[in-house]
Amino acid sequence: MAVTIKDVAKRAGVSPATVSRVIADNPRISKGTKEKVREAMEFMGYYPNFQARNLVAQKSQTLGIVMENSAVLAFQNPFFPEVLRGISTRAHGSKYGLYLSTGATAEEIYDEVVAMAQGKRVDGIVLLYSKVADPVMEYLRGSGLPFAVVGRPYKDSGTVTYVDNDNVSNAKEVVDYLVGLGHRRIAFVGGARDFVVSIDRMQGYKEALAEHGIPFEPAYTVNEEAIQGAERDSIRKLMELDVPPTAIITHDDLVAYEVISYLEELEIKVPDDVSIVGFNNHTLSGHLKPPLSTVDISIYDLGLHAAELVLEKILDETVPAKRVVVPSRLIERGSCRRL
Amino acid sequence: MAVTIKDVAKRAGVSPATVSRVIADNPRISKGTKEKVREAMEFMGYYPNFQARNLVAQKSQTLGIVMENSAVLAFQNPFFPEVLRGISTRAHGSKYGLYLSTGATAEEIYDEVVAMAQGKRVDGIVLLYSKVADPVMEYLRGSGLPFAVVGRPYKDSGTVTYVDNDNVSNAKEVVDYLVGLGHRRIAFVGGARDFVVSIDRMQGYKEALAEHGIPFEPAYTVNEEAIQGAERDSIRKLMELDVPPTAIITHDDLVAYEVISYLEELEIKVPDDVSIVGFNNHTLSGHLKPPLSTVDISIYDLGLHAAELVLEKILDETVPAKRVVVPSRLIERGSCRRL
DNA sequence: CTGAAAGCGCTTACAG
DNA sequence: CTGAAAGCGCTTACAG
Structure with a gap:
């Protein structure tokens, strides 16, 4: 069994509630107590249990990443790691974790997304693609869960937060x-x-x-x-x-x-x-x-902004739908010739 | 607020415990009750809360993926998405989710891994690299958490489960x-x-x-x-x-x-x-x-087997350390000439 | 500044 | 076959 807040409390001679407050760095706890508790945590190798903490906080501190179902293609395309790198950087900056969809078919992915959302496994989602009639996006839109799309939504783009190139x-x-x-x-x-x-x-x-x-x-x-x-x-x-x-x-x-x-x-x-x-x-x-x-098309920035946008929505559900356009530019190399 | 087990119980006219058993498809629950409960779940759009379920089950049904710290390189290399695809396929087959490390420096990654493990955020870990003196592997080895390495451990390879090429x-x-x-x-x-x-x-x-x-x-x-x-x-x-x-x-x-x-x-x-x-x-x-x-080097298979190995360890902590060697072969193309 | 108590949503012996 | 109760590890009003 891992060390719990109770064990730490006992050792520090305080109540579990106090330990919890020290973890949250609550300003109302005295310096002395904080030190005592921190020493005990250190000594016992205490680490907070995510599940417990998230259960009461009703959040998960993680972002869901949903990629398209043609898994082989999606993975082979260097787009995926690069956009992920952007998302990862931004998420890490806010101490958010990343949870990846693993479904291989459209149905599996849909079910996964619903389970992620309803099961409170993630606080928000980055949808890595945008297609014409996508049940996943429809669901997300109705769910109330913060999400951002990499790519322009096919319709009602005014009500969805997304990032894309022109x-x-x-x-x-x-x-x-x-x-x-x-x-x-x-x-x-x-x-x-x-x-x-x-x-x-x-x-x-x-x-x-x-x-x-x-x-x-x-x-x-x-x-x-x-x-x-x-x-x-x-x-x-x-x-x-x-x-x-x-x-x-x-x-x-x-x-x-x-x-x-x-x-x-x-x-x-x-x-x-x-x-x-x-x-x-x-x-x-x-x-x-x-x-x-x-x-x-600045793939990394696409990811960075997508993460930024969801994070913003998670923090404040009332922010309106936004569009971020990431600049892109033509790179001339040697595969074209003047006629 | 999302629909909970209590709401379903009320509607179905049973106790929360019974609903829980229906979810687990407990054989001791009568067919009639099961149907009644399932109907209620369906009707109310019930989805189990991961955090709660995992908290009591003391597991998370997710695998942690830890990649090396030279983030840019790791991401740019097509190795990463391909090995991930292998892991993803296998994990999905066992209904496991994937949680990604996001740290950019060696310290950040170490801290993340410790937090993942101690915080019970993951049930096992796939370490995507193997280096000479790696604190992460040292920690993992001492932690008791099931893990598998993609690559040969530098020392004590007999006590670590891993997959690699020769x-x-x-x-x-x-x-x-x-x-x-x-x-x-x-x-x-x-x-x-x-x-x-x-x-x-x-x-x-x-x-x-x-x-x-x-x-x-x-x-x-x-x-x-x-x-x-x-x-x-x-x-x-x-x-x-x-x-x-x-x-x-x-x-x-x-x-x-x-x-x-x-x-x-x-x-x-x-x-x-x-x-x-x-x-x-x-x-x-x-x-x-x-x-x-x-x-x-059959990168996909490397990932598949790594996931397989951790999953095996999660199911049965007593399985001994294993090594899986994935076959590789030289592909002759046009970049070499006979002298 | 700190503690006792209730509760997050679920599971699981224990009874019956 | 089913329910009441305890508990997973934490947080947070409510008191004092």
Whole structure:
């Protein structure tokens, strides 16, 4: 059995209540008593029991981290550790712990989140993704539990606290850049259609085309669901069009890596034959040959602010829904060429 | 206030004790009562309070994950998410949650671990690294808390439960491979000297050299501490030796990426001028040009087994210390050439 | 400045 | 098969 507050009390010759007050550094306890009690705690190796303390305090001092269900993908993507690092830093600063969702399917995750929330296992949640019709977000919104989303909520974004990049502008900037290099036939390889980030980037792509007077060509867009297991084929089809694109934007650097591999198999050279731009600036993108031009979205800051926002809500439930926009910027490297 | 066991009891017309038994699916409760209670729970949206349940059960149903303190590095390395995925899968299978350490310095981590353990916040711990003189491991060993290490403990490995690869053999295999290609001047770029994995790989490197009758040449080894901030210089010095190496083994793919970049700056070509082998087979290593030959250490399995081992210990404290060796294999790609 | 008592929400011998 | 009671380890009004 571990040392309890009672044991310490006995040894220090005071009541358990007093020990508790010393732990909380209550100013009404005399200096002498505090010292006596602290000595006893030290001597006996006392540590407060979280469960007990949290039970009466009705809080847990921990933040729940919920990630998307395509676990393999989520984990492989360097986005996850980097956003976690941001969250971790901020949480640690406020002495909050981190509790991770482990579910592998959408149902499991939903159940976990409900259990976390209702079971008071966490004081708030950071939702690491945003998709179109997400029961988890619906639940959270109704639950009253403080939460923040990394990514723009698909609807009612005015009532949800979130942090994101301006993905529409980002995508536009990429198109502008390519157009500036003389490209007009620009393809877009997007992510899953129900992720808001994909939708926003696609949107920016379309808007930018329009602004430049370039007609939108459906055959120039490829979507993740459409190509499950047929990535190679989709890229081949794209490049075998009568008028193939001269540039390809991919929604994530990881996808860019894949695309580049396929292009190689087809003996299409980057950037000589086709220019490529990625998104998210993963650590390794600079090491590719040619180094990948990409949009740096400040993943760490995304995490930092998300944690900051939940913590703020936990402290004061009345703060209104907020949006924090984290700046991002296009990094020119060697994967694009001027036409 | 959330719905408690009392509320449910009242509505179902039974005692709180009975509700508790229904939750535990106690076989001595009649079918009828169970149904009645379950209906009430459903209707009222009852969820058990973790804190309360854990307080009386004296367990937390969660595993603590402790990672090394060089937070930035740890997070950037794809090792972390992958090992976490393995742990997560196994933990979820047994309905265990995951609690993450957030400390950034060695002291913070130590304090956190002690608090986790003494505060009964976790039932067991997975230590994601193993270093030479680690207070955390010392503490854990004395604490009685079940734990498993990813990596070989530096000493008393017979009394600690751990999972690792046979790093000595792995390094030997790499040397054998390079010797087989005709290399005799083989350099080794190692990691921090106090990480056991670095020590073991260096050891294997030396042993293999000896077996092939190749004298060990100190100038052919580079260590992480020695080069902090001077990576570029170290590599240049290495290649400007009167008799430079024809092959370089790096202790991690990430390091290999860096080394390749430096070599490029020196206009030294891989694999034409020098062959390179990495370790850990990160997702992107196959995408490099040339694709990186490396040792795949089955990171996911490392995590899976580590979780399995702690869970086993939690269930039965008397199981003896165990070692699980996860197989690894050299993956030949394009970064080495035959002399 | 400090203590006795009640209570956080649950579980589990002990009775019946 | 079910209930009343004690207790897990802590905190916090309420008294004094």
